[in-house]
Amino acid sequence: MDHYLVLGILGGALALDDRAGWQSLVAQPIFISLIVGYIFGEISSGLIVGLFLELIWLAVLPMRGTRRPDQVCGAIVGSASACFLVHTMGDPRFAFVISLGVLSGLLAGEFASRLSMPLQHLKEQRLSRIAYLRNNEDWRPVRNLFWVHLFATAYTFFMEVLVVLLFLAVGYAFSKWVSSSAGESVVKSIEHWGLLFPAFGVASLIHVYWHKHLTRFLLMSTVLILVVLWTK
């Protein structure tokens, strides 16, 4: 729980990059988990959770009209839950903890995206008023637009800080409860589920590069590297 506030602010800053800034990749699960892992001193646990979340979410391209999970919140909650269990709770069941982290991340990402929607809608309603102000001669756009832009950007930051803090609390409680109360069969089930993550990755990659001009390059490269890996 030591890093609770730091992770909330980190979430806000990363949401700025993802939704307001130039989308520098820092807000992708793989890099978020690296940062979270570094904060907890558990880089390898964080990175593995981030890798699996990235492989699963690689299929969700931010094209127009697609509804994306809140990857910032999901990756922070997922990797922080795993790091929390390994680092603070001292849970030795590494594969189980990683799978549980991925599960927390996936759920947090989906629910946070739904929670953010009405908050985002509120901001959009205010911004839509600009269209009416356009015809108002007393309104000075050169002076005011900078502040409108700044406030809208700051709103994104604070909204995500709140969302991340809320889901972190839920994620920590959920992971702690599952970790302490899960019997052997539940642990094995979650680990079995985790075994299939690479398969999700393969499916996501095929989905991303499934294009009549690109599929042959994907297949050729796959076969070539597989031959190299298997003959080594």
Place this chain on the structure above:
Amino acid sequence: MDKVIKKLGWLDLFKVALRILFLQGALHQKGMQNVGFASAFSAGSIKIAGREADALVRKHLGFFNCNPNFTSLVVGGVLRLEEERLAGKPIDDNDIEYFKKAISSPLAAMGDMLFLGGVKPLALTFACVSAIYHSLIGLLAVLLLYNLIIVSCRIWGVYFGYNKGWELVEFFSGPGFQRLLSAVQISGACAGGALTAIVLNALFEGGMGAFLPVGSLSVQGGVPMLLSGGVLVVVAVILLRRDISSSWFAVFLLPISALLAFIFS
């Protein structure tokens, strides 16, 4: 036709570019990027229009949508055209509106294909490969290179758009862009193929266990896991093609894998 002396220096254009870095901060469904566009445009408008700057910015508050990495080109181009119009060139408001529409729609499609469909998946693929081999240097290199491309595109775009003006339309009509797009997409597919092979190999070696320290799994992969992994790949690809959420599909598989674990144990 006489050449119009450019009023905006590199520092003025840099201020415009800085605002473009945060273009989507004020994104909304009704006007999309209009606030971001007008905010960036207003940073250069005072120098070209003086007291008329407010009226000039007000004109550009209408709906605007483009790929954020290419918006800088449009802002630069519009600043140039407005400057030329104010200097007395035969350009009217309709011409500038036509320019905005004529260039922003194709640039939106081209930018989405290049950045979201090409550069970003390519960078993420390399990032995943670096993460699998625990290479922090690889991850940092991917991050730096990607940002170099994106940030320089947003900043350079303002200068380029401002220098080209109308010529922007011709510049992006040539075959050069298509060749660049193909090269990036093919590189992405090849890198994606390499990552697919590495992940497939991991699946053969015991699923997630291949990425974890030895002895951290209490269950073993084996043939049942391999078979279910193969079936999962096929089913997942079919469902992803039908826009099924990958998160919910993954969560939904938890009870199924619990059932499989129960049957095979």
